[in-house]
Amino acid sequence: MAEGIRDKVAIIGMGCTKFGEQWDKSAEDLMVDSFSEATKDAGISTKDIEMAWMGVCFDEVNVGKSAIPCSLALKLPFIPCTRVENFCASGTESFRGAAYAVASGACDIALAMGVEKLKDTGYGGLPDFGQAMGTRNRMLLPNITAPGAFAMMATRYFEKYGLTRDEGKEALAKISVKSHANGAKNPKAHLRREVTVEQVMRSPIIAEPLGLFDCCGVSDGSACAIVATPEIAKKLKGDDFITVKALQIAATSGEELLYTDWDGTYVKTTREASRRAYAEAGIKNPREEISMLELHDCFSITEMVTFEDLQISPIGKAKEDIDAGFFNLDGKIPSQPDGGLKCFGHPIGASGLRMIYECYLQLLSRAGDRQIKDPKFALTHNLGGFPAMSVCSVGIFGRK
Amino acid sequence: MIGITSYGAYIPWNRLQRQSIFQAMGWYSPFTYGIAKGEKAVSNHDEDSLSMAVNAGANCVSGLDRGKIGGLFLASTTLPYDERMNASIAATALDLKSQVSAADITGGLKAGTTAMISALDALQAGRMNQALVLAADSRLGKPGGAYEHMFGDAAAAVLFGTENVIAEFKGSFSLSYDFADQRRASGEKFNRNWEERWIRDAGISKILPEAIMGAATKHGVNPANISKICIALPADMSGMGKKMMLTPEKFQESMVNTVGDCGAALSVLMLAAALENAKPGDQIVVVGFGSGADVLLFQATEEITKLPTRRAVKACLANRKELTSYEKYKVFSGIEDIETGIRGEAPAASALSVLWKDRRAIMAYVGTRCKECKTPQFPPQRICANPACNAKDKMEPYSFADKKGKLFTFTADMLAFTFDPPAIYGLVDMDGGGRLWMDFTDVEVKDMKVNMPVELSFRRKYVDKGRGISGYSWKAVPAGKEAN
Numbered sequence: 014m015a016e017g018i019r020d021k022v023a024i025i026g027m028g029c030t031k032f033g034e035q036w037d038k039s040a041e042d043l044m045v046d047s048f049s050e051a052t053k054d055a056g057i058s059t060k061d062i063e064m065a066w067m068g069v070c071f072d073e074v075n076v077g078k079s080a081i082p083c084s085l086a087l088k089l090p091f092i093p094c095t096r097v098e099n100f101c102a103s104g105t106e107s108f109r110g111a112a113y114a115v116a117s118g119a120c121d122i123a124l125a126m127g128v129e130k131l132k133d134t135g136y137g138g139l140p141d142f143g144q145a146m147g148t149r150n151r152m153l154l155p156n157i158t159a160p161g162a163f164a165m166m167a168t169r170y171f172e173k174y175g176l177t178r179d180e181g182k183e184a185l186a187k188i189s190v191k192s193h194a195n196g197a198k199n200p201k202a203h204l205r206r207e208v209t210v211e212q213v214m215r216s217p218i219i220a221e222p223l224g225l226f227d228c229c230g231v232s233d234g235s236a237c238a239i240v241a242t243p244e245i246a247k248k249l250k251g252d253d254f255i256t257v258k259a260l261q262i263a264a265t266s267g268e269e270l271l272y273t274d275w276d277g278t279y280v281k282t283t284r285e286a287s288r289r290a291y292a293e294a295g296i297k298n299p300r301e302e303i304s305m306l307e308l309h310d311c312f313s314i315t316e317m318v319t320f321e322d323l324q325i326s327p328i329g330k331a332k333e334d335i336d337a338g339f340f341n342l343d344g345k346i347p348s349q350p351d352g353g354l355k356c357f358g359h360p361i362g363a364s365g366l367r368m369i370y371e372c373y374l375q376l377l378s379r380a381g382d383r384q385i386k387d388p389k390f391a392l393t394h395n396l397g398g399f400p401a402m403s404v405c406s407v408g409i410f411g412r413k
Numbered sequence: 414m415i416g417i418t419s420y421g422a423y424i425p426w427n428r429l430q431r432q433s434i435f436q437a438m439g440w441y442s443p444f445t446y447g448i449a450k451g452e453k454a455v456s457n458h459d460e461d462s463l464s465m466a467v468n469a470g471a472n473c474v475s476g477l478d479r480g481k482i483g484g485l486f487l488a489s490t491t492l493p494y495d496e497r498m499n500a501s502i503a504a505t506a507l508d509l510k511s512q513v514s515a516a517d518i519t520g521g522l523k524a525g526t527t528a529m530i531s532a533l534d535a536l537q538a539g540r541m542n543q544a545l546v547l548a549a550d551s552r553l554g555k556p557g558g559a560y561e562h563m564f565g566d567a568a569a570a571v572l573f574g575t576e577n578v579i580a581e582f583k584g585s586f587s588l589s590y591d592f593a594d595q596r597r598a599s600g601e602k603f604n605r606n607w608e609e610r611w612i613r614d615a616g617i618s619k620i621l622p623e624a625i626m627g628a629a630t631k632h633g634v635n636p637a638n639i640s641k642i643c644i645a646l647p648a649d650m651s652g653m654g655k656k657m658m659l660t661p662e663k664f665q666e667s668m669v670n671t672v673g674d675c676g677a678a679l680s681v682l683m684l685a686a687a688l689e690n691a692k693p694g695d696q697i698v699v700v701g702f703g704s705g706a707d708v709l710l711f712q713a714t715e716e717i718t719k720l721p722t723r724r725a726v727k728a729c730l731a732n733r734k735e736l737t738s739y740e741k742y743k744v745f746s747g748i749e750d751i752e753t754g755i756r757g758e759a760p761a762a763s764a765l766s767v768l769w770k771d772r773r774a775i776m777a778y779v780g781t782r783c784k785e786c787k788t789p790q791f792p793p794q795r796i797c798a799n800p801a802c803n804a805k806d807k808m809e810p811y812s813f814a815d816k817k818g819k820l821f822t823f824t825a826d827m828l829a830f831t832f833d834p835p836a837i838y839g840l841v842d843m844d845g846g847g848r849l850w851m852d853f854t855d856v857e858v859k860d861m862k863v864n865m866p867v868e869l870s871f872r873r874k875y876v877d878k879g880r881g882i883s884g885y886s887w888k889a890v891p892a893g894k895e896a897n
Contacts, residue, residue: 135755138828148764152775152874152884153792155838155852161826165839169822172863221825221835221858270840271790271798273848277822277840401840401850 017293018116020413022257023246024238025122026055029370032234032357033203040069040076040130041086043235047363048087048126055239056249059087062239063120065094068107068127069362071140072098075130083126100145100397101311102262103127104236104365105406111240112257121242127367128235129360138231139359160220160228160312162399167222167314169277174329178222179214184332185313186213189226189355191341192310196352198382203232203358227313232358236366238373243413252412255376258390259293259409261286269401278329280315282405283322283394290407291324296390299324303409304388305375306340306348307368309396310355316348319394323407342383350375350383365395365406372410415536416578416711418543419720420685421473423465423568424672424729426855427736427745428452431562437739441557451670453565455736456551458745458832459854459872462489463499464885465568466549467506467871472724473570474545475815479508482572483541485515488528488548488677492517493873493883495599503547506871506885508777508812514541522703524548524677525569525645529699529709530585532573543574550676553746555603560595563647564604565673569681569725579717580688580697582709586628589705592616602748617646618653620706625657625698628708640695641665643683646702647674671730677703684711686726691717724893732893734855744832757830763875763882773810778869778887780847782811789813789847811847814887817868818843825858841867841889851889866892 028050030043038046044067052058067083069076076082080096083089097106104127111123134140139159146154171181190210196202208226216224246254263285269275287299296302303325310316317335320326325346326334334340340348349355351371354364372391374380393408435449456465466487474482485507487500494502500515514535518528525548532544549568554560573582594616595606606612621644629636636657643665644650651661665683667674675682680701687697691713701707736742743749771792773779780791786802789811797804823839830836837853839861853861854872869887876883 138756141756141759144759148767149771149775149792152763152768152771153886154850156829156831156836156875157838157850158826158828160828161824161836161838164824164826165822168824168839168863172822217827218825218835219827223824266800267794267798268800270848270850271794272788272800273842273846 018112018260019258019293019295020243020256021116022112022240023243023254023413024369024373025241025246025250025254026051026057026239027237027370027373028054029201029236029367030234031201032232032360032367034132035130035233036132038233040128041082043130043233044083044086044126044128047235047237051237051239057122057239060090061122062089062092062124063122064092064111064114065089065124065126066107066110067094067096068098068103068365069096069129070098070100070103071129071131071361073144074134074140076128099404101309101359101361102365102395102397102404102406103362104367105262105393105395105408107362108238108366108369108408109260109262109406111238112260115240115242121245123240124237125240125366126235126237127363127365129362130233131231131360132233158220160223162401163312163315164220164223166277166318166400170314170318171222173276173278182214182222183210184335185227185317186210187335188310188313188316189213192349192353192355195342195350195383196356199352199356202352202356203230204356223312223314229311229354230358232360234357234360234363234367236363236370238366238369253377255373255410256413257408258411259290259407261290261293262404262406264404265402277400279318279322280396280400280403280405282403283319283396283407286405286407287323290409294390294409296409303346303390303392305350305372305385305391306346306394307351307371307391308348308353308394310349310353311359311396315396323392323394342385347385350380350385365393368393368395369408369410376410376412414578414581415533415575416573416581417571417688418574418577418579419473419477419572419723420688420725421469421475421570421723422682422685422725422729423469423472424454425456425460425465425566426732426734427455427457428733429455429736429742433737433739434562438557438561445559445562448559448562452735453673454567455742456566456746457854459874459888461493461873461883462491462549462551462568463493463502464871464873465551465566466547467503469549469568469570470503470507470545470547471815471871473572474507475724476721477572480510482509482543482545483513484532484535484544485509485513486518486528486532486544486546487516488518488524488546489550490519490522490524490597490677491551492519502885505772505776508773508779508814522645522676523701523705523707525680526699526701526707526709529571529681530587530707533582533585536573536575543572546571546573546681548678548681550678552676553603553748556748560604560606563674565675567672567675567678567682569678569685571681571684577716578714579720580691580711580713583712584628584632584710586624586631586708587705588620588624588627590620591704592620617702621653621700621702622656624706624708625700628710632710634696634710638696639663639698641687641691642698642700643680643687644700644702645680645683647679682726688717689725689727693717728893753830763877763880763884775886777812778814779810779812781808783807784809789843789845791847791849813843813847813849814869816843816845817866817892818849820861820863820865820867821848822863823853823861825861837861853890854888855890860891868892
């Protein structure tokens, strides 16, 4: 059994742009912005970076294919640069590439870049999935959208646990209210207004039973990380760095759709990736050991089932923890302290790295108004695809 | 013995109330007040003559062995393709074997009866043992005209064969005239007509008696012994009965105020309705009219009492939803263009080479079943998805289109583009195994319930206008009321 990469990779610098409708900036501009912040933070220059990864999903509507837009925009001097894509988990895939390069000894310092510019399609919501699902599926599958695909999980969850539509929607609303309260404190968030449970519950339906405020925004943004060996981190930053405790990803085997045991109230890839991540990080009791969560709250229902899939809340009992304020900023395990996808929106390639950015700030006590007291382990959860057909990354971070 | 062995029908569930048309257009055409009665069946936004024909065919061959069908004759004047054999598309959708002789029969309203004669000819010639006839039409009348009231959409199907014949074929008689009562030039959307009094006096009242008496004389039938006569015209034709010693109750009702004039499908639909009530020994006459006339003579046999109940006219008439929005009708039928937004303009990908390769999956909803663990899977897989099995290349074809299932979960999506928002889709667990991710149609959100029984219906999934392609597949619908 391989020993994993626990404590073999350090994050020495990170950058994150303001997320939002960046009408006047290109994806390239956004990459330069986050890159400038990260290199300054790390105290290195471009020539110190030996390898780079770039995560972007809907390349057709923004930078185009290949890693060249990244190497070209950042003027990376003919180093290895690779573009990765794994639906909404693309940001963490970029980070995984860079982290594995350092852990393997292939290089000492690597860049993980994530970027997405979604707002040039001319309409709201994510770009049409039709082209993204492959030539055969386009002719077979319904004309699905992301809200619709996740809404089906809410329908199932309410049914299984006997929640009326109103009871279920109220639990989901509290998730969004909590994230908005956090996002309001974050100058880099896209949506910075607090909302009430009533507002969320009364928001127009996007995909039954999910309303507008159950859905994350669609925005432009970039985030990146510079990773290095712990020895270099020590030399450059003293104690001011964090390390990767675990980095796992799980892609579906197709069981959920093709083999009918899956009951539709959980995400199997989250369960698989987190189980492996806890083992890699040496975490035995997540509810007691994890200090904060940055989850893939593309929709409120996703965050709800993720609480259970990560073994934080007992199965079917997330509502009790939500009602008790367990995940609020002042709760036992704050979830989405930065506002989450809910308030940042979801520039796909950037989101996974934006989550790590918040863990980084919190673990290094740099989160200002949002600072959590003495966090030990911070967890990111980056989910691509749909509940019935997904790919999920789970990362765990901490101080050395 | 050669004759009918099964039958089926398909009538779209939307029934446009004719008063809604009159309320919208009566200011322009007050003369339509007299015909603005009852309702007419109209296609949903995802239906056309081809999709309706396939559903009628599926209802007709339900429970029967499709492998014996050697011919498919598709009658319609409103087929989606001028070039690309529509009957071959239907044969693919019905998962018939490839050794099938398929033909489109079109050009006039007697296409329905002409298709039946062609099928019977093929059987009599010994060219095949079973032939399926599908007939469908969805013609449009221009807003403000009488045809807008009269035309309705429907499909019907008849299976002919040599075994288990429920109605023996006794003979046919055909006339062909270029009597241009109505017409539609290539590429035109709406029908045009000549004066109605001329159609009645110089056409119908001369050509029909000539055809019916011609058939009677040729085949030695005494009109007085006829049990039911199906005259495919959207009117009460019993007035012409006197001359032929036919009492009014012998005229099969033409469903003017429930379905409307469904063109080439009307003769077959009326035959299906007659068969639903026929007793052994009944003599049934079918008359198709348009550019001449065809007459077919049938006599019901004892076998008709043994055929399991078909989903035909009674069941289809009962499965209905009143449509009172004239505007919806205009959008669904393509008469009116609407703002689809940029999302709705996104080009539909139609890789015809992929459609060809995966035609059984896409067009017939044939998936795979693992021969080792018996798990049905869709879309088709090579490696079994059952984690306890994972057998490789041990799959056999498995059809889902003719099976029922239960709704596992669903949503009603306001973001996805559809001509009838919200887009309802969900996961369906099929009886016998297999989980399908499907669009829903012919249902309102309020009627969607987890665990409700559902079945499949063949639909037009998209129209790729840029490439001139209509894409089809199966959607889920609430399980229909069984034929009574």
